[in-house]
Amino acid sequence: MSKIMNLIGVKSRKASEKKVDIDTKNKVLRLYAKLLDKENGLILRENLKDIKFAKKKGVKENLINRLRIDEVKLKNIKNSIIKISKLKDPVNVTLKKWTRPNGLKIKKVTIPIGVIGVIFESRPNVTSDVASLCFKSGNAVILKGGSEAINTNRILSKLFRQALLKNKVDENYIQFVDSKDRKMVDIMLSKMKKYIDVIIPRGGKNLVKRVQDFSTVPIIGHLEGICHTFIDKDAELNMASNIVYNAKLRNTAICGATETILFHDKIVKKFCNPILKKLEDENCKIYGDNILRKYYKGNMYSAKEKDWSTEYLTATVSVKVVKSSDEAINHINKYGTMHTDSIITKNKNTANKFLKNIKSSIAMHNTSTQFADGGEFGFGGEVGISTNKLPPRGPVGLEQLVSYKYEISSKGKIRK
Template sequence: MSKLKYIQTLGRKAKKASEELSNINDKKKNAVLKTFYSEIKNNTKQILNANKIDIINSKKNKLKDNLIDRSMLNLDRIKSILASIEEVISFKDPTNKILAKWKRPNGLVINRVTMPIGVLGVIYEARPNVTSDVSVLSFKSGNAAILRGGKEAFRSNIAISNLFRTSLKKNKINQDCIQLVNNTDRKLVDLMLSQMSAYIDIIIPRGGKGLVKKVLDLSSVPTIGHLEGLCHVYLDKSYNLKKAEKIIFNSKLRRTSICGAAETLLIHKSVKKNDIKHILEKLNNHGCKIIGDKNIKKIFRFTLPVKEKDWSTEYLDSKISVKIVDNIDEAINHIKKYGTNHTECIISNDEKNIIKFSKQIQSSIVMTNASTQFADGYEFGLGSEVGISTNKMHPRGPVGLEQLVTYKYVVNGKGQIRP
């Protein structure tokens, strides 16, 4: 079978499955998710064994450390997957919900009603938890999904997707609601993007800049996603040192490989030099390279000289760019110039500046006195996410259950005709 025929066969099956999903109620959906929860729990050892092989192969292929970290599963990450499934089960079905209802002078009753998008095409690197998250969220929201994971977690993705398909089968529901592309040939990604508009309704990329740019350049299908997560933290002139230190450290170093990790620290010129030194020393003592301007170099002697490209670099590593700014306006303008509309944070005790920052920053997520690493669907109470969207159009931010539906208008009449 040719690659095109193979991917189009997946598309036809997904289209059929998505149509059948419209007849499945919330009780049946939750039954599948409960079965999936049990399958993951009972087959944890099998999943971890598959993941172990993936990690060994990734190291042999000399993949970057951040990719290996994102591909790795352990008991804590399995527990997170289980917690996500449990939380999504507790949510109400987002489909067939009346968002608005009004009556016209001619007696027509207009209803705006939610409905599934249809078929999702999700292309991702590393992160085998995405296989579970997307399966759970797409199914609960009434969508079918075609998943194409990367070679970094190939066996892990197969193990998890097969458990979801088993859960569908046990509940006598079409297994093709979830399909994994079982080949890592990159030509299949090109075909998903360019030859599947008749079957896939939306493409969601999750991965590095190269993957996302390719999707944006080639896709003939609408996309949801973000190109980069170049996140900023701004330390204002009025602050609490203990709070600031905790937030900055967590934003940068909790996990450096995720899109919510801070990459640039902007500091108001009024911040005490000893406090700046204390913050940077803590980062540096935990392996973080400080890349800063001349003002930072005067304060912290281990500072590496900053280059223009550093301000627009998503490191995904233990590095941070640091700059002294004259005021909040300079910080906001810096973010607007170099940011990617992902997540920005202000640390401040000044309510007026917090409001100003929140209003003027147009990124999809704005944190006030909280770590940028909270930029995550699970942390937002969405159960999990299929990704973060920096699109100006719907949806924005973490894309969870409620964001995977669109709407239609149902107009109820009693024989009215338009004059």
């Protein structure tokens, strides 16, 4: 098993050292998009095998929905690849240049990271998105998907390798670990430091925690998405209602879904019933603090301390009343996970204070937290969202998948 993984590592490293020009990169991506169209039926058949296996295994319905690919999802995957092919090359970009008084000319220039290992669960679109973003940014990638999506992941990576070969590019830029054995993950995390430069985990809390605990390779990612929407005393009711509904219920299974709603106590009496009833009417379970339970006329469960630090990933929300924007900021910084947090207010000063003082990698004003997504940021896609304090932070797209170096030249300068 270690031999197989080491061979994959060697091949990835060799591939990453072969530079590919921007025209060839884009040709590969366009051909990959065409192959997804051409092999549409085969992809859907392979995906059906995975769904049958997942159902037999007793996988929850919300996870099966993540796993499922249909005509619409396949079209979205293809469109995402086409968008990536149209983005500028992030490699060999001069970020900054200057000349020192002594005549040294210094340039800060972007370079690929090298080899990226991606460990993910359920969502097969990760295979195509990640492969496309890594390749366009000049990185080789080793993909290890969950056992429940092995057939879909296999065909998606196989088609990418075909697109590479037809354009005379080393197919090992993209490698898929074709095994259900979890030991492969352990080897990637603990024994491949000389081959893999960074690991990106995409999946549930258990997977990410395991990666964080055992990886000897640097990690880009986040453990949980405990996202907040704070409704300030200067919020407009209709806007607040629409944003909260979307932020919580548009898709409850994504990491950008709001898990806690905070109401300013000046508007709670007027705002809580129309806003929360709209959620309850869609079978959203509500956990509220004692103040809310006094005002809300619908069904509400008593919130406990653990609810403020729970990522539900389902139609459930915790709700709290705060006395000020400062209290809201403090609550978010204490219980949040530095993912995505939003304030709803007409007051620009309050909004600015919120945006500057929460520690989140994505801070929003009058906006649904569901926009926490690389595609929505115009990145063409993302390999994940990072809540690390060190960069990259937020959605990790093309520009975040490069590092940089300093290139220095002079006319024979020596240091005194």
